[in-house]
Amino acid sequence: MPTVPFSPESAPQEITVQALAQILQAAPPDLQLIDVREPWEVETAAIEGVANLPLSQFADWETQIYQQFAPETETIVMCHHGIRSAQMCQWLRGQGFTQVKNLAGGIDAYSKAVDPTVPRY
Numbered sequence: 001m002p003t004v005p006f007s008p009e010s011a012p013q014e015i016t017v018q019a020l021a022q023i024l025q026a027a028p029p030d031l032q033l034i035d036v037r038e039p040w041e042v043e044t045a046a047i048e049g050v051a052n053l054p055l056s057q058f059a060d061w062e063t064q065i066y067q068q069f070a071p072e073t074e075t076i077v078m079c080h081h082g083i084r085s086a087q088m089c090q091w092l093r094g095q096g097f098t099q100v101k102n103l104a105g106g107i108d109a110y111s112k113a114v115d116p117t118v119p120r121y
Contacts, residue, residue: 012089
């Protein structure tokens with residue numbers, strides 16, 4: 001994945017795990033969930049309905065991003081703790097995605113605060 005220069009203005013908007021849980025309960029049909037962890041990580045712990053786009057496989061999927069996702073639709077990106085997903089959020093914004101949010105604390109925070117049945121690793 002290309003490095004995106006960081007500046008406070010380019011920091012991705014975040015969403016809390018509690019807010020994500022509320023959104024998931026409402027089950028909006030057009031919500032886009034992206035998990036940038038490795039496949040083994042997603043097999044270990046995941047939220048139902050996420051699309052797995054591992055950052056390590058960026059070259060394999062980056063040209064297909066518009067076929068899979070709509071740039072104007074709410075998109076929530078997650079990883080283990082929120083670092084890799086923040087990078088992805090910045091990249092998506094650079095590609096014209098307008099409603100991108102980073103899951104603060106990642107799947108680990110989701111497991112701790114929302115759903116303890118999601119395994120921690």
